Each structure stands twice: as C-alpha cells, then as structure tokens.
Amino acid sequence: MKTAKTKNLVIQHILLLIPLIIYGIYKNGYLIYEKKLIQPAMILKPLYFVLIGIFIKLVYDLIRYHKIKVDYDYVCLSLLGMIVPYNTNLIIYSIVVIITFIIIKLLSKYIKFNYICLVYIIILGIAYIMHSLTFMTPLDLNYSYNFDFLDILMGRSIGGISSTSLILITFAYIFLVNNYYYKKNIPLFINISYLLLAIVYYAITKNISILLNIEVVFGSVFVSSIPNYSPYRKNNQIFYGIAIGVLSFIIAIFINRIIAIYVATFIASLFLYIEKSNRSSKKSTKLPISK
C-alpha cells in the first residue's frame, strides 16, 4: 500500500524520454544517413549520448556503492545526452561528463544548482573554443527546408539532439502532471511567462523564431523541474518558473534561443541556496491548531 518509490519515479521519467530518443534517432540519425551524410554506425548517435551518461553513472555506482543506486542522476545524465548539439564529439563529451560528474559527486553536499545545465554550458563552451559550436545537423547544413507548423510540432526544427518533438514532450507532460511527485507548476509558469513575452515580441518584431522555441518546452518539462535541483514549495516553484521564463526570453533574444532555457535554469537554480540553506529557523511557535 506504500506509495511510489524514488526508483519507480526515475524509471517512469526515463520511460517517458524513450519516445523522444527514438525520434532523435529518426531525425538526427536515419534521415541524415538516408542522404548518405553519415556512417551507418552514427544513426544511433543520439542514443550513444544517453548511454554514455547512463554507463558513467552505472560504473560510478558499482565502484562507490558496489550496487546500482537508482536515483535522479540517471535522469539527469540521460537528459544531458538529449540536449547537446548534434556535432558534439562523443569522446570529448564522455571526458567532460566523467570529469564533471566525479567533481559534482565529490562536492555533492554543496551542489544545489542544476548541474545538467552547468555541464551543458561547459560542453558548449568547449565547442565554442574549438570553433565547432553549431546546432545544425549535416542535413541542415547541406539542404534547405521550408518547415510548416506541423513539422515544427513533430520536431523538425533545430535544437538538441533528441529534444525537439513538441508533440512527444506534450504527451510526456500530460503524463507527468498526474504524478503527485512531479513539480508541474515549474514548466507551467516557465511556458506561460515565456509565451506571453514571446507573443508580445512577435507582435512588435514579427520574428517567429523566439515564439516557436521547442527547446524551452523541453527544458521546462524535463530539466528545470528535476526535483533535486528545483524549489519544493508551491509559491517558490511559481516564482522560479516565472524567473526562468523571463530569463529565457531575455537570453533567447540577446544570446541564443536554443541555449536560453538551460542558461536561465542554471542561473535561477543558483538562488536555491537561499531556499535550502535557511538554517537559522527555530521551532515554530505558531499554534493555529490546538491539540
């Protein structure tokens, strides 16, 4: 009769990511291979990124705990593998994830911020230094497409390697909303605040790319709402959601629309230190309920 366990929640989260990974393999693997732009082994590149993360976590668990400890790190590392750009080097990705994950685990007591976003920013930073930072796939670089709205919904737009299908993200969100443990207010308020600002921006500039930013939806549903690295009180969740939505919009306009949600989440999650380090509170003396 006991309610859900962390293990079940993690498994449910990962199961919801599988359709998106499969779509990522189709879009960023099969379609590119069809045009003979990549080797057959690279069809599964979106899956490799996810498996690398899971493998690193498995090895870490077995070395440190001598057993598999199913926790949200599996979800975090899977998500990281889904949001990186297509042309991220698998070896560099593996090295960065191993090093950062070990450091994060060693300092886990002090890590309150959303580390997925930090590692993501590091990976993008390395790509930038190596002059290889682009979110376009070989298909996007070699062919010109004129996407209609349905294509955007299905996930044909440019973004993370497995994070662009709005329909699949929406299905996952509908499923997660019914989960008592899911912080549904965070994605809700991120998207509301972002959409409102993007609609105003569109009305002024007629620039639709900010409005059709699927990455914000993916990031809000999966990354910003990871329980370990987000506020737990309802009011704080709403404030956190609005803050990320507004920050994402600003970053989307001035820096890059695809990385906006992740950078915004990282910045907002730094403020979790204020929420969680409040150790000066004394026992409550309020007694509205008498015994």
Place this chain on the structure above:
Amino acid sequence: MINLIKLKNNNDVNIVNKINDFQSPNSIYIPIVDNVRANDYVYKNSIINGYVSSISGSITGIKKVLINNELVNAVEITNDFKENAKAKIRKKKVNNKEELIECLKVFKLDFIADKITNIDKINNLVISSIDEENYSMKEFLRLANDYSDILGTIDELTNILGLKESTLATKNTNYNSISNVKSIIGTYPNIKVTLVPDKYMISYKDFLCDYLNIPSSETLVLTTNEVYYIYNALKFKYVDSVLITISGNAIAKSLVINTRLGTSLKEIINELIKITIDDYEVYLNGYIKGRRVSSIDDIIITLDTESIVINQKMSDEVTDCIKCGACERICPCHINVLKCYLNNYSHKRCIGCGLCDYVCPANINLKEIVWRDK
C-alpha cells in the same frame, strides 16, 4: 476547510464485519509495582499500579511488555477462569460535570476525565464513530453493535453537561450499513447525526470541528468506544474489555476482536489469527499513523490499543531525499516538513498523522523527526 485527503482503498484487506470475542485469555499482564509477590492472588477489577485487572488469578511471573512505547516489567497474572471480583465500588448517580469527572476517575478512565477537564466550558458534544484508516473498524463496529447503549449514553451525557443537543459524526460510507442506529435515532431528538466525508484524519478534533464549523476550544469530542467506557462507568462497571482490529495483508482473515485488557497480542494471534506470510512487519495503532514494532511478543492490549496491522514486509531501504516536496504538500497542518528534515528539528504543530512518511518516495522516516518531541 483544511484540505484532507482520501486514502486509497486497500483491496487486499477485508475486515470481517462482526466482533469476535476472546474473553478467556490464559494470562494477562500488568506493569509491575513493588508490593506484589509471586503467587499473590489478584481479584478481578482490583487496581494494580493504576491498571484494572480484567481477570482473577495468581501472579506467576514477570515479563517485559510495551507500554507507551517503552519496554517495562509487567507481572503475569494466570487466569483461574473464576472471575472473582472483590473491589468495592461506590455507587452514586452522576448529575453534573464534576460528578462525571469524579466517576470516570474512580473507574480509571482518567484519559476521558482529562479531556473533559481540559475544556473550560463545553458548549458542544461530538461523538466520533470514525475509523481513520482502512485497517480499523473498531469505532464503526462499536456503534453498530452497541448502538442502543451508545445513543442512551450520549443522551445522558448531553443532559449531564447541560447541552441542548449533541452530534454523532460517522463516515458517509458507513452510515448506510448502520441500519439499527437509523431505526432508533428518532427517539433521541437531541442527537443529530452528521455524515462526514471518508478522508484521512477527519476524526482529529480540530479537523472535525473545522468540518462541523464549531469552535474546537468549546467542543468535547469523544469516540464511540470512549462513550461505551463512560456507559460502563455510569453503570458502575469497570472497563475490562476493549475492541481491537487485527488486520493486514499478511494474515488470512482480518478481525475486530473484543478482548480483555492486558491480554498478550501473541496469545490472541495464536488463537484467532493465521499469519500467511513469513516475512511480515507489525504496526501498532495504524499503518500510517501508528508505528512499527519489532516484535508481537511484547505487545499487550491496553485502552490505548486501537489496531494491529500485520503486513507483508516492505523494503527498509532509505534513499537520498529527492526534495520532491510531497511531504509538505500532503501535510494537513501545512508544516514545511522538508525543512524540518533538512535542518533536523521537530515541529510543534505536528499531529503525528504520518502522511509525510506515507508519501515519501525515499522511504525516510519523517514522522520520527517532525513528531519527535511529542
């Protein structure tokens, strides 16, 4: 209105809808005092260390038993099955609140007397026939079986306390099955029956008063079993038996048992209950609200014993807190449970309902922390 939740129905537990008697235990246990010796004879209803002996017999040994969450020494009284009673009882009719309190103290029902004493001016009387968890039916079955005595006593209490009317609160899911109550309630115009929703902790005094929209500080809330104890006291009888529910998914048949005070749970289980699963765990006074006990051997039946839950053992593994905040969202007292856990302090507002424990996906014993100082 406080936002209370409805618990899932546990379909694997079906409690038999009748009271089973276990009135002839081989022995009972009473916490020890200095002036008792082996082979001393104990009469039924004699008072030892503030406890009423529910049988007559000889003191034959000493054993450790669990009383108020502590293991204490208790004397074993072996039943001679003669029911020899010697205690003198002062018979005086109760006319007012003070006499009622005095009467309750004479019959060792101090906990009910304290409830009455703690309220300066009683303006409302509410009788709760509500079982909190699906693992207990003792309040419902007490009303269903002793409805005539219960309603008569409520009527008498209403007059003793100088009230115009009193309220009998029962779950809306139960009322249809209490046909006997419905058939005679018309003869007690000063008893109002109120149906309450089937929600966890609704019988807690503040929540019940909040639902009934009456001030908690002026309201005396008694359970149907407490009313039955008062009925006994008003009839100049000691309470020697209590109802307990033994239920759970690790036993063949869940039962409500009427048994003598001081009886060992182990003896009841040996006689009436068949445990079907070897790897089980035992909860005293509720699966959610109660607490897990290490062994059934130490448990004896007291007036505080409400239910015993014997369930298949679940994993004990405690994982790291994922900070989902479910504990805080479900808390009926709006306590920031997670903050209490992270900073390791208890909270004065905690009523020990155990819902935070119940929903925690990391299996953290949050109640132990938040409820610790109670």
